[in-house]
Amino acid sequence: MRTQHHGHFINVALIGAHQISPGVIESDLAESVSDPEGRERMRTYRSVAIPASSVAAAIAFAMGQPAGVDVGEIIVRPTAGRT
Structure with a gap:
């Protein structure tokens, strides 16, 4: 099962017993924002x-883990910009 918002990114995906929670993912979402200031904030x-x-x-x-190994949750997020 996948939960998507506006078709732009996966917020939380449940695949079997795995929960994958990604951070910010590349998409064209910023281009769909009609407010110029909001669009620039989204780009940033x-x-x-x-x-x-x-x-x-x-x-x-x-x-891809073998039988008997359970990866219950993975959080994937960008490292760029971290201080």
């Missing part, structure tokens, strides 16, 4: 976004 916020392929790799890791 998303400037450290990670590619969707990084979230896919985390999901593949969780799903």
Whole structure:
């Protein structure tokens, strides 16, 4: 099951017994904001976004574990911009 908001990003994905919680993911969301100031804020916020392929790799890791190994939760977030 996947929960999506406006079709732009996965907020929380439940795959089997795995919970994947990504941070900011690359998308064109900023371009859909009609308010110019809000659009610029969204662009700034998303400037450290990670590619969707990084979230896919985390999901593949969780799903690829051998029988008897449970990866219950993965939080994937960008490292750029961290202090």
